[in-house]
Amino acid sequence: MPTSISSKRIAIIGAGPGGLTCARILHKHGVPVTVYDQDAHEEARNQGGSLDLHEYDGQLALREAGLIEEFFELSRFEGQEMRGIDPHSGQVLARHLPEEGEAGAPEIDRGQLRRLLLRSLTPGTVRWGHTLESVTGPDDGSRTLTFSNGVTVQADLVIGADGAWSRTRRAVSQAVPVYSGVDFLEAWFDDMETRHTELAELVGEGSAMAGDADGAIFAQRNSGGHMRVYIVRRRPVDWMAQHGLTPQDTEGIRALLLKDFADWSPDVLRMITDNDGQYVDRPLFVLPAPHDWEHSATVTLLGDAAHLVPPVGVGVNVAMLDACELALAIRGSESIDEAIRAYETTMLPRSHKLALALDGRADYLLRDDDPEGMQDPSDLLR
Ligand SMILES: Cc1cc2nc3c(=O)[nH]c(=O)nc-3n(C[C@H](O)[C@H](O)[C@H](O)COP(=O)(O)OP(=O)(O)OC[C@H]3O[C@@H](n4cnc5c(N)ncnc54)[C@H](O)[C@@H]3O)c2cc1C
Structure with missing residues (x-):
């Protein structure tokens, strides 16, 4: 050199x-x-x-x-396992299982x-x-x-x-x-195999998505028996303040989410309401x-x-x-x-x-034209 x-x-x-x-x-x-x-x-x-x-x-x-x-x-x-779940029935509609050695x-x-x-x-x-x-x-x-x-x-x-x-x-x-207009609210789960067994079964070993045109969730298993879920909606950047909420008000946020996702299956709603600890707000900027x-x-x-x-x-x-x-x-x-x-x-x-x-695609998970709910984000790059 x-x-x-x-x-x-x-x-x-x-x-x-x-x-x-x-x-x-x-x-x-x-x-x-x-x-x-x-x-x-x-x-x-x-x-x-x-x-x-x-x-x-x-x-x-x-x-x-x-x-x-x-x-x-x-x-x-x-x-690398990936599932698409119907938000309204809670049925797994699509599944990608990694092959041996993938x-x-x-x-x-x-x-x-x-x-x-x-x-x-x-x-x-x-x-x-x-x-x-x-x-x-x-x-x-x-x-x-x-x-x-x-x-x-x-x-x-x-x-x-x-x-x-x-x-x-x-x-x-x-x-x-600048704010994209789309908010990711993060929820965290501990001890999936003992405390959240139904969710562990629904999500599988990797990631799972469920969504419609108004809301979506993206769940990711992490190491050590943890899981992280992003709850996705189009919202104003100060939505919490507009609803009189703070990030510490877990029960208040949960009550709002239950209204927002009222027509979702109780099995899928667990990913929104059964989290351990506080929600973390992650508005998407680009x-x-x-x-x-x-x-x-x-x-x-x-x-x-x-x-x-x-x-x-x-x-x-x-x-x-x-x-x-x-x-x-x-x-x-x-x-x-x-x-x-x-x-x-x-x-x-x-x-x-x-x-x-x-550009302008931060809401890519909010779709009602993907019945299997398993949009591959890399499609956006093709
Ligand atoms: C909700 C969410 C989910 C995501 N999920 C994925 C995913 O699944 N896969 C994926 O590939 N990408 C994902 N991303 C994108 C990914 O997080 C970023 O693209 C990636 O972290 C960028 O890496 P980086 O090293 O450029 O910056 P960062 O990871 O942001 O690291 C920046 C570092 O700079 C330090 N820093 C910041 N300001 C200063 C300062 N003034 N002085 C000194 N140090 C400073 C910080 O402490 C930090 O350590 C996600 C993003 C978000 C918001």
């Missing part, structure tokens, strides 16, 4: 799947890098649901990272994936408790990163992997995420499509920071593919500018295509 690259100070903002994959592949090729994340420590917040990593993007990146075997050991191949998209918990990537880095690579405030300095010179804890750092390359509300993005683009920016010689973006689209099961996969391609471009280039140009030449057209295919 040219010393013009190995002597550069590379800062990645965000220790999500994208940022950590990029750090790992750079690390594997001997390129020094520091990752900054706002979380106080690795386990500071629940990382969220289960992810299926596809062989042609997420797995490809893990292969390049030298972590594919460990991923296969951790992942749940049975999680490895196209095994499931892994987000927390497991983060730990896998973190363990592969030299201790100290990630600086926790560093919330980026701003990136300043000349486009073609040393950049100054200012963090809310008062720390400032100089960097020759700033990689914004800081997700939907990226602060790095502001250095290259004026774009901000970046205007397509999102583009003027090339900068010292700042680039990957993952949700570059292209925030509705969750159709590709976000993490594409973030990891971006990360892999950027890391390989850095390793193979004579200068940072050349590396960013090579990366963006592939990444931007791909992300534009994705964003345009999904």
